[in-house]
Amino acid sequence: MKTFSPSLLYHHLLLSLLVILLHARQCPAAGGSWSVLLPSIGISAMHMQLLPNDRVVTYDRTDFGVSNISLPNGKCRPNSTDCSAHSVEYDVGSNTVRPLMVLTNVWCSSGTLMPDGTLIQTGGWADGYRRVRTYKSCSKCDWKEIPDGLNQQRWYATNHLLPNGRQIIIGGRQAFNYEFYPKKSATENSPSFPFLVQTNDPNVENNLYPFVFLYPDGNLFVFANNRAILFDYSKNQVVKTYPTIPGGQPRNYPSTGSAVLLPLRIKKGEIDAVEVLVCGGAPTGAFVNANNGKFDGALDTCGRIKISDPNPQWVMETMPMARVMGDMLLLPNGHVLIINGASAGVAGWELGRNPVLSPVIYTPDNQIGSRFEVQNPSTKPRVYHSTAVLLRDGRVLVGGSNPHDKYVFTNVLYPTELSLEAFSPSYLESNSSSMRPRIISPKNKSNIRYGKRVAITFTVSGPVDLKLVTVTLMSPSFNTHSFSMNQRLLVLDSANSAKAVGKSTYKVGVVAPPSGNIAPAGNYMLFVVHKDIPSPGIWVQIRR
Known part of the structure; x- marks a missing residue:
């Protein structure tokens, strides 16, 4: 009978362990589950807002063509043969949708809830450029529109609720300025914002939908392209300039990464640290390349910066997979969900490739190197024009995905997606x-x-x-x-x-x-x- 010395046995065991480790998945799926709530809501959920009555208002654009849900009572939009809806309200409790009438084009618009729970939605395309639309939810409520409610044309702008109860609306395509809503007077102007000029790439505007967060002193953190500032909007002054994110790669539309303000911990009325996390995007030149049929790999890095430090510096981390057009959502326990998107290309019609089906959980308080956990995948690609919002029950509502100029359901890589799904993080497991x-x-x-x-x-x-x-x-x-x-x-x-x-x-x-x-x-x-x-x-x- 053959025998092994203790030393030889040890080496055999060590070799076996190394083989197992080499073949192990480096980022094993940690959990989470998916369910299809509705196979179709009639439209592709390009924009989404949870309301304080547990309904979600969503819309796409009015020139996509006829949607798959009709307006009620035989209504049609004025001066149009399109009698379908391009906005719906989803009732979380009953899992049903109700069609809404939106008159002007809300494509690539922006918005935020007012303190009373009214959704103020601003801008859009063409006849929607300067529109303000309001939506107050009830069983028979519908959109109301305010012509020329904005001073400037707003397309791809960003809104944020301010401490005084008004919204600030920043930027947009060829709009290097900002304004407020509601207006204090009919003559209230739109101050210029040179930072948006400075971050504007002459070949492609890589500073659209800038990342904006309210800092605890009342100023605004604004990130555009690859740079950030702390901005006093009341004085139109830059308070602080932050370092360029390492690598200098663009992170805003159409290179389209995402960002969150990490949880603010209040101790004795003070915030001890203020941090921002920016993840994903596409490299410089990717937009031009994608338009020429070359789809560059997305960025796999996140930059984290403690903006409250006297000398803040970016700390770079590597995600389990590269991602462009991903959504970053804060979960109630302070973790960050990274969901949706693709691993190649950029945002735009037909410009993304290789959908990323697996969400990732980022745990900010873990040690660097052990913060990411891959979750169980969906089966539905959610690429350009997809959305996600947190629901009150802890689930994440996921919808949209239409990388086409119209509704297209056949003979394309990624058909227009009309369904709603829910992603349930592992904290909802039995x-x-x-x-x-x-x-x-x-x-x-x-x-x-x-x-x-x-x-x-x-x-x-x-x-x-x-x-x-x-x-x-x-x-x-x-x-x-x-x-x-x-x-x-x-x-x-x-x-x-x-x-x-x-x-x-x-x-x-x-x-x-x-x-x-x-x-x-x-x-x-x-x-x-x-x-x-x-x-x-x-x-x-x-x-x-």
């Missing part, structure tokens, strides 16, 4: 249900005041670690073209106050955000998070 909190009070649609203490009662059916309980506030964002405008997640100051008050019942006291600079007045989803598992949210309205 094995987490006993650890998932349920909020008892306050009730849904409660009001909270700046700086005031809020008592939250919740239940957890299984064992609880009270040291791992946090409370977060999430603003509902307007999503289009791989950027979620007005997206913001706040981790409230609770000072480890969670305690048991009965069988499986607990209470935690938190302090509401101190000011509109940190949380502009308006509607937010409030979540109790236990062991990174969020409760179903409740709607709260922050008031002055």
Whole structure:
């Protein structure tokens, strides 16, 4: 009988282990699941906004051709033979859609919720350039349009809600300026914004849909192309200039990466760190190359910068896969979901290739090198003109994808996609249900005041670690073209106050955000998070 020495046996075992490691997947799928909610909503969801009544308003463009859903009661748009809808309202609770009438072209427009929950949508193409449209949800509500509501033509602009309750609207194609809505007067002007001129590539405008975030001092962080500034919009002054992102590659439309403001943690009324994460995009020259039939590989890097540092510097990380036209969404537990997109080409008609079907979870608090986890894939390509928004129950609603000039369903690489899907992160898996909190009070649609203490009662059916309980506030964002405008997640100051008050019942006291600079007045989803598992949210309205 053949025998092995201990030393030889050790080497055989080591060799076997190395073989296993070499063949192991470097980024194993961590979880998450997909479900098709509706095979068709009649339109391709190019723009999407969750409303504070758990309905989602979505729209594409009015010149795509006839959609697959008719306007009600035999209506047609004025001066048009198109009697189909190009906007719908999706009811999350009933899983149904209702067609809406939009009159002018909303293609590549922008918007944000006002404090009262009204969606203000701005700009678009052609007859929509200077339109303002408002939508207040109810069972019979529809779009209302304001001709010449904007000073300038806005196409591919970015909106953000401000501490004073107005929206700022920044940029757009050949619009190197900004303006506000609502107007204080009919003569209110549109200040020039030289930063948009400086970041404008003469060969292709790589600074459209700039990434804009409200900084806790009331100024705005603005990222365009490959650079960023801190901007005082009230004085039209640059407060700070940040370093160019390493590599200098463009990250905005049509190179179309995405960005988030990482969760803001409030401690004793202050924010200790403010960080921005920018991921994906396409290399310099990719737009020109794609138009000539060469599809460059997308960028696989993320840049993270602590913009609150006295001398902020970018820290670069590598994603598990390259991605252009991906969406970045904050989840209630503070993780970042990167979803949708392609691994080659750029944004534009027929210009993307190789869809990326697997989402990725980025965990900001993990050590660098262990922050990304690949999730289970969808079966539906979501490329140009796809969207994603977080729902109050913790799922992510995913829709859209139309890389064509019209609705095209056959004989193309990526047919127009009319379906709605839901991606359920792993915190919604059945094995987490006993650890998932349920909020008892306050009730849904409660009001909270700046700086005031809020008592939250919740239940957890299984064992609880009270040291791992946090409370977060999430603003509902307007999503289009791989950027979620007005997206913001706040981790409230609770000072480890969670305690048991009965069988499986607990209470935690938190302090509401101190000011509109940190949380502009308006509607937010409030979540109790236990062991990174969020409760179903409740709607709260922050008031002055």
